[in-house]
Amino acid sequence: MPLTDVEVRSARPRDKAYRLADGAGMYLEVSQTGGKYWRLKYRFGGKEKRLALGVYPEVSAKEARERRAQARKLLANGIDPGIERKVQKAATLERAANSFEAVAREWFARQAPGWAASHADKIMGRLENDVFPWLGGRAIAEIKAPEVLAVLRRVEARGALDTAHRVHQNCGQVFRYAVATGRAERDISSDLRGALPPARHTHFASVTDPSEVAGLLRALDGFQGTFVVQCALRLAPLLFVRPGELRTAEWAQLDLDKAQWRYTVSKTKTEHLVPLATQVVAILRELHALTGQRRYVFPGRDPKKTMSEAAINAALRRMGFDTKTEITGHGFRAMARTILHEQLRFPSEVIEHQLAHKVPDALGTAYNRTKFIADRTAMMQAWADYLDSLKAGERAASPATARVA
Structure with missing residues (x-):
């Protein structure tokens, strides 16, 4: 019989870790210190294996059973859920390493030593305030031109047209660096040429009379x-x-x-x-x-x-x-x-x-x-x-x- 919420909640630590079965290979393991861990026991390729399904109470019994169902679906299709999890984790780490923010910070670290401190601060400020919140976590190879345009439009909408053009320029530099380092196929920001109205450049106020x-x-x-x-x-x-x-x-x-x-x-x-x-x-x-x-x-x-x-x-x-x-x-x-x-x-x-x-x-x-x-x-x-x-x-x-x- 599946465990009830009362049974899970009231399970207390003992001298040794023990298990409470929930059915279909899933069980709750209670450690000596009181930690409660959802596990799935399964066989693949003739070997018995275990898969972590989460920690209670962050993962409820209902959520753990849903994860068990997903794992069993993979098994039915001849896929080891443990291996699949490792593959997905590696892919997530790779995506994080190749995110727009990661690539941008790598590009910045290489370029900044040759810039004046004030210039470097302005570039990173634009990236952190106007780009990273929306594109920072996205894999740079998956970003499309309309997504970059949406970022530029937000800057333009607050009346900072010149800044929008500079953000466009900085994004292009990051994309070109991604192409050079094998993280992107092309600089998609180039598709946005002409998308912003021309900036009206103003000169510093001065007295010449x-x-x-x-x-x-x-x-x-x-x-x-x-x-x-x-x-x-x-x-x-x-x-x-x-x-x-x-x-x-x-x-x-x-x-x-x-x-x-x-x-x-x-x-x-x-x-x-x-x-x-x-x-x-x-x-x-x-x-x-x-x-x-x-x-x-x-x-x-x-x-x-x-x-x-x-x-x-x-x-x-x-x-x-x-x-x-x-x-x-x-x-x-x-x-x-x-x-x-x-x-x-x-x-x-x-x-x-x-x-x-x-x-x-x-x-x-x-x-x-x-x-x-x-x-x-x-x-x-x-x-x-x-x-x-x-x-x-x-x-x-x-x-x-x-x-x-």
Whole structure:
């Protein structure tokens, strides 16, 4: 007779493990410690075998009997249920190893060492927030284009069209890695080209009118926050490097006697040299008295770390500037690029090299940190002098005074 719920529930441990038969080869094994295990005894190929059906109470008697029925159906078809379970378990493990998330994290681990930390964080953030919850557990070879499109539509629906395009790009990179490593037949994300409307790329907010620049510079000098942030604000327009590069500047990279700053560009991983105008050196020498014994030029509240990534923009907002429509930390680059070319008449190639952009020349050289160094040194000093003249309320310097020899 099948066991009743009362019999199963009231079975108590004894000095030795014992069994309570349920019929058709199934029984409840009660251990010395009180554990209750459903088992199925069967014969296959002339040998007696046992199959675990679950643990009570997680698996009820009814569920255990259903599993017994499934096992007996396999036996009737000449299949050993024990072997079948091992095969299914192996397949499950293989699917987990070849899931979209597993492949994506493997791809990321190989690529991330060559990326800036901020870039790597953004990519993994997109994958974890916008892709893994829906596709992470799926075997990558089984994912279809409409499933990826559904992921992209969710991102698009919240108004983040540019992010949707970036998610599409990252998915394609993962699929291509899966193809290269034998986990997928093709990159199905390529079928979605044109499925999203074009993204409207917006430039960082910037000020390029000399009269407006004058007011901005005077506001920066009057910032009432910490001395470290004040120095960073005063240096940002003078150096016009990427905000992350300014924020993570190290004293070991600076040679104030030679008036040079050498560092590795975060975006291109190339070495870069920034000539320092006399005004820049003066600010840095003043700051050195406060932070010169530390690693970073602009330390944060924790002296072992840099100041916050949001510090510059937060300071601009405190001074009343709209960082979406007026100026951002990155906007100083556009300001310098525009005015140096249009007002001071410096050649574009000199400006682009100082911006650490890849500018192929006639010989195919993408970037050389010392190229145009004499011109760039003169340009950086002329730029600092020009900004001083704007702050003082003078007219823009004559283009003739800023001519490159």
